[in-house]
Amino acid sequence: MDLKFQREAMLDQLKERGVDDLRVLAAMRTVPREAFVLENFRDDAYRDSALPLTHKQTISQPYIVALMAQALELKPTDHVLEIGTGSGYAAAVLAQLSREVYTVERVGDLAISAAEVIRKLGIQNVHIRFGDGTKGWPDEAPYDAISVAAGGTSVPNALFDQLAIGGRLVIPLGPVPESQKLLRIRKLAKDRYVEDDLGNVRFVPLLPDTD
Numbered sequence: 001m002d003l004k005f006q007r008e009a010m011l012d013q014l015k016e017r018g019v020d021d022l023r024v025l026a027a028m029r030t031v032p033r034e035a036f037v038l039e040n041f042r043d044d045a046y047r048d049s050a051l052p053l054t055h056k057q058t059i060s061q062p063y064i065v066a067l068m069a070q071a072l073e074l075k076p077t078d079h080v081l082e083i084g085t086g087s088g089y090a091a092a093v094l095a096q097l098s099r100e101v102y103t104v105e106r107v108g109d110l111a112i113s114a115a116e117v118i119r120k121l122g123i124q125n126v127h128i129r130f131g132d133g134t135k136g137w138p139d140e141a142p143y144d145a146i147s148v149a150a151g152g153t154s155v156p157n158a159l160f161d162q163l164a165i166g167g168r169l170v171i172p173l174g175p176v177p178e179s180q181k182l183l184r185i186r187k188l189a190k191d192r193y194v195e196d197d198l199g200n201v202r203f204v205p206l207l208p209d210t211d
């Protein structure tokens, strides 16, 4: 089936599931997900499911990418930090909605291939770094929004510190992957925040050390 047609079907599904931010829907229409999946999964690119990448990692499900983007309440002037570049797909979506996206990936091969896809698509406001994302990217802080695309048990201190006052951070948290919740944390002051529960999710683990 024609990929454009499938992309429109994906948008209908996102709307049905409650994604109603028009800028987010436009970003999901703009970014070709097929460019970010492994070659033999191209035909599945617009199914609303996560798909495998190399190194036992996954490209997030479109609905989750859209939900996170919507929850981050991005403005065109925002500086965004993403932890867990993976394929680079979510970074490309966030880049449509903000000024600059800084994204950190702990698997070197994934960082390299994501950078290659982003470059080929001509996206110029995504900056990819290989390293441990739990430390954030201090040189470019503070961030108006931080998207953490791997699950942990608590928000790494460095990430909360690098979030601007008024900034939003979205992260899957839970004691085990089976009981993760996607949370939005809004920073009200240096040590004060409010939390919203965006629902149950399952992400690959946020691992502190590179191997």
Ligand code: SAH
Residues within 6 Å of the ligand: 057, 058, 059, 060, 083, 084, 085, 086, 087, 088, 089, 090, 091, 104, 105, 106, 107, 110, 131, 132, 133, 134, 149, 150, 204, 205, 206, 207, 208, 209
């Ligand atoms: N946003 C991605 C999906 C990410 S999957 C996409 O759209 O394709 C989660 C990613 O987080 C994996 O690639 C994994 O290697 C990475 N990751 C896990 N722990 C990390 C850490 N401490 N720092 C940076 N990246 C990490």
